[in-house]
Amino acid sequence: MDSRYFSDKVVEWYVRHKRDLPWRDTTDPYKVWLSEIILQQTRVKQGLPYYLDFIKMFPTVWDLASAPEQRVLRLWQGLGYYTRARNLHKCAKVIVSSFDGQFPKSYKELLELPGIGDYTAAAIASFSFKEPVAVVDGNVFRVLSRVFGIKAEINSPAGKRIFASLAEGLLNKEMPDSHNQALMEFGALNCIPKNPPCLTCHLRPHCYAAQEGLQSILPMKVKSKPPRSRYLYYLVVRRRKSLLMRKRNDRDIWHGLFDFYSIESFQPISRGSLQAKIRQALGENVRLDDVSISASYKHILTHQVIHARFVLITGKLDHSEDKNLKFYTFERINDLPKPVLITRFLSDHKSFYS
DNA sequence: AAACCGGGGTT
DNA sequence: AACCCAGGTTT
Numbered sequence: 001m002d003s004r005y006f007s008d009k010v011v012e013w014y015v016r017h018k019r020d021l022p023w024r025d026t027t028d029p030y031k032v033w034l035s036e037i038i039l040q041q042t043r044v045k046q047g048l049p050y051y052l053d054f055i056k057m058f059p060t061v062w063d064l065a066s067a068p069e070q071r072v073l074r075l076w077q078g079l080g081y082y083t084r085a086r087n088l089h090k091c092a093k094v095i096v097s098s099f100d101g102q103f104p105k106s107y108k109e110l111l112e113l114p115g116i117g118d119y120t121a122a123a124i125a126s127f128s129f130k131e132p133v134a135v136v137d138g139n140v141f142r143v144l145s146r147v148f149g150i151k152a153e154i155n156s157p158a159g160k161r162i163f164a165s166l167a168e169g170l171l172n173k174e175m176p177d178s179h180n181q182a183l184m185e186f187g188a189l190n191c192i193p194k195n196p197p198c199l200t201c202h203l204r205p206h207c208y209a210a211q212e213g214l215q216s217i218l219p220m221k222v223k224s225k226p227p228r229s230r231y232l233y234y235l236v237v238r239r240r241k242s243l244l245m246r247k248r249n250d251r252d253i254w255h256g257l258f259d260f261y262s263i264e265s266f267q268p269i270s271r272g273s274l275q276a277k278i279r280q281a282l283g284e285n286v287r288l289d290d291v292s293i294s295a296s297y298k299h300i301l302t303h304q305v306i307h308a309r310f311v312l313i314t315g316k317l318d319h320s321e322d323k324n325l326k327f328y329t330f331e332r333i334n335d336l337p338k339p340v341l342i343t344r345f346l347s348d349h350k351s352f353y354s
Numbered sequence: 355a356a357a358c359c360g361g362g363g364t365t
Numbered sequence: 366a367a368c369c370c371a372g373g374t375t376t
Contacts, residue, residue, distance in 0.1 A: 356376085357375080357376075358375075358376090359373090359374085359375100363368100365366105365367085365368080365369095
């Protein structure tokens with residue numbers, strides 16, 4: 001199929017079916033950038049309220065750059081992949097301090113900024129500055145693999161190169177913004193992962209997968225390893241109107257977020273050995289007649305399964321060798337950025353902490 | 355090249 | 366319960 005014909009067909013579909021989304025009303029690179037970072041690995045329905053909150057709280061890149069990182073993380077709470085939020089903040093600071101608040105206009109320069117990779121650089125360059133570069137996101141992988149019958153695996157380095165070069169060849173350089181938007185929107189709404197409506201699709205006559213009935217196996221992927229299990233035993237220590245919280249600063253999950261002191265292992269810990277570890281961590285003055293689990297959550301992530309157990313602790317704390325441990329009042333805890341798991345626990349135990 | 359990094363949704 | 370969505374950085 002001719003490149004131009006393909007592009008025209010998809011854009012034609014886009015004009016009739018596109019969603020009305022706030023970041024499509026503008027070419028302001030700040031808004032385009034913010035929306036693209038939020039929308040990485042995140043569906044529009046989930047990301048939209050966060051986008052609106054961020055624009056309200058930080059209307060310009062200067063507002064975002066001058067905010068404390070904790071406020072940015074707090075606003076990001078619940079979205080996941082928190083390095084996105086830290087890079088968002090870092091990038092805003094770079095834009096203000098090194099670029100006078102103006103985003104660089106080329107794909108190549110955008111690529112140098114923190115948190116901006118191939119996809120996001122191409123999105124900003126084409127949407128805001130009409131640079132003729134092709135975006136290749138999960139939707140584009142899916143549409144191209146099906147329409148052109150590309151069986152290369154979309155998550156292998158070699159496969160990615162194949163799709164990137166195909167996408168570049170297909171790009172309509174006269175209107176890269178509409179072309180890119182159209183291809184992604186078509187993938188998001190019509191050429192969907194499961195049970196796509198091929199029978200009513202206007203690309204059907206030109207689509208390899210639809211003709212061969214292969215839409216369920218395209219795109220191809222190499223499958224990943226099963227996730228590993230982790231066991232987190234959270235010690236919930238209350239002192240009057242305060243809870244002992246800890247800022248996670250190690251190179252691990254939830255970096256920069258607040259949770260409770262925890263004993264962590266890749267295997268479940270027995271009652272007796274947990275009791276010993278608690279004494280070792282908190283000292284002899286902790287009252288430990290029992291280490292009953294007051295709550296238990298299974299938190300399924302892409303690469304790991306977290307088994308979280310919460311143990312309520314009474315008595316006083318002897319040593320706190322961990323400098324990140326500190327008591328925070330209940331009111332203050334609301335402002336701390338926390339993993340969803342902790343938010344869930346606090347919400348389930350309102351009577352305990354308020 | 356492979357591993358790591360969270361949330362949520364659908365079947 | 367099993368599976369799906371998926372871009373950027375680090376190792």
